Amino acid sequence: MVMATALAACGGGGGGSESDDPEATGPKAPGTIPELTDEPITLSFIWFEWPPAQALEDFANSEYAKERPNVTIEVNTVPNANWHDAMFTQFAARQTDFDIAILDSQHIGEAVTNGNILDLTDFVDENIEVDAYDPYLLAAYGQYPQAETGQRDEDASLYGLPLLGDTWTMIYRKDLIGDEPPQTWDEMIDAAAQCQEENPGVSGLAFHQSNGSDAAAVTYNTVNGVYGGNLWNAGDRQIEGIINDDAGQKAMDVLVNEMKPLTAPGSGNWFIDEVNAAVGQGKACIAFQWIAASGGLLDPEQSTLGETRDEILDKLGFATLPSQETDLVPLGGMGMHISAYAADENQAEALNFMRWFEQADVQKKWAAAGGVPARTDALESPEFLDAAPFNQVYADSVSRMRDMWNVPVYAQLIDIENTNVNAALNGAKDPKQALDDIAAEQQEVLDSGSGGGL
Structure with a gap:
């Protein structure tokens, strides 16, 4: 395994740029593939x-x-x-x-x-x-x-x-909420709430909330998109006043005050594996998951929903994300x-x-x-x-x-958003304050001059 702090003992060929210029773009690959080695x-x-x-x-x-x-x-x-x-x-x-x-x-x-x-x-x-x-x-x-x-x-x-x-798929329990998936985000929340009420021990929703990687931020950004919000104005390099406008605040309110109460206790740091476990163990009515990470949900060895793939699919449905003000997906x-x-x-x-x-x-x-x-x-x-x-x-x-912001300081921007969204989901910060802090801190990064060009 490559550890985060490891430095390579090999490599260094290929004419890699040694410049410290932050606008350096590195060497160009040739149009024609060079001769390949026959050695192992x-x-x-x-x-x-x-x-x-x-x-x-x-x-x-x-x-x-x-x-x-x-x-x-x-x-x-x-x-x-x-x-x-x-x-x-x-x-x-x-x-x-x-x-x-x-x-x-x-x-x-x-x-x-x-x-x-x-x-x-x-x-x-x-x-x-x-x-x-x-x-x-x-x-x-x-x-x-x-x-x-x-x-x-x-x-x-x-x-x-x-x-x-x-992208994300919405996973829903056909045996608990019906064969037809909810078509709007509001309908989805209502269906999840009703399912949770009717099925003790089963949470209405399961979704990514972790402060690791981009988990909590992608969840907020998805809700922001479907309620008509924007993350920024790329041309003006403006975040403050955009992500935390009325649509952005509505999205944060929906996420923290309507969706979060439908999740399982202790789910405040869930990511891919935890959502899959909740679905596989029959503990979620509706879940959101990356499609590329969903294959194990059909494996009977990882699921309590059936002894065969077909039995699992009798209970699980997969659908595109519901729309609301828009139909954006991550x-x-x-x-x-x-x-x-x-x-x-x-x-x-x-x-x-x-x-x-x-x-x-x-x-x-x-x-x-x-x-x-x-x-x-x-x-x-x-x-x-x-x-x-x-x-x-x-x-x-x-x-x-x-997508999000394709800028050199992406790692700083995502860390700011993850930390604050996760804090709002876990009750450590007021949702409105969390979003205002995201806007101010991200804008400061862009305005610092370290953001690079678009």
Whole structure:
């Protein structure tokens, strides 16, 4: 396991930028993949601990080996809360023991402005069918700068390619609330409250509340979006007065005063595993979960809802998120990015892996193996849509996605929001005060001059 404080003993090739200029953009990958080695080589990824990480390692070692039998794929993982620091501590030392960093979409700005990852624009132009993707997904997982989240700018550079798409699905107990899922957020809250009242020991809702990673912030941002709020004005770099306007305050009130009372005692630090456990143990009427993290819910060994997958699906339904004032859903997923400090031969292999991985037939195989592809033809394929009951939810949600702030100081902004939302959910801070504090503290970060360009 790669620890957050570890520094690599290898790497340092590939002509990585040694500049301390905060606007440095790192070296450019060539349009043509350099000659690959025939010697045994290990291609190393870094990600966080969750089922897709093992799925990627197994899939790549099975399928990529058919093309490159001398290559071993290793997907090294760290706890989710340590994920950012595990990568950027090594980036700061300009040595990495990984070749491919799997970055959250919001990490890209920090990595680009510090020169940590390769500019893949020429490589993409020569090797990737960009028209095969929804422009939003190419922008979200690779483009920088992003003047407006999710808008593809063909003049902007690309620093990554999609690895895993994702968004939230609403999971609901068909046997407790009925076959038809709630259509609005207000209806969902009412259904959860009624279900909780009618089923002692079962909580109306289960959702992410933890102060770790981006858990509590994504939950607030999702509610903010469906009630018509905005996180900021990107063009004016304005947060204060936007996130905490009337719509933002309404969203915080709904989250803390209407949704939180429907959750289980002690759920104030729940994240992915705890929500899955509540659903699998039959302790939640309605839950929200990342689609890529939902596969275990269908495993009878991890569930008390049935002895077979079909028995579980008699009780569980999966639907797109309800709408309210808008129909926005959170963008999840991650892209692949090549370390500027990887050895030359590893950078070449990483480029070849990306070219291979983004092909239509490979994307469909990845979908069948449990991945969430980004190519439109793979998203619409039977290999994906028939693989799991929540995959159609993802396909239906792509056009509704909204991301956060794609700026170099994302890590500071998310920490401010997580801390305050978690405090409001746990009763440690008044909800309105928490939101006003988020707005003021985030604005101060942007105004400090450390925010980098958009």
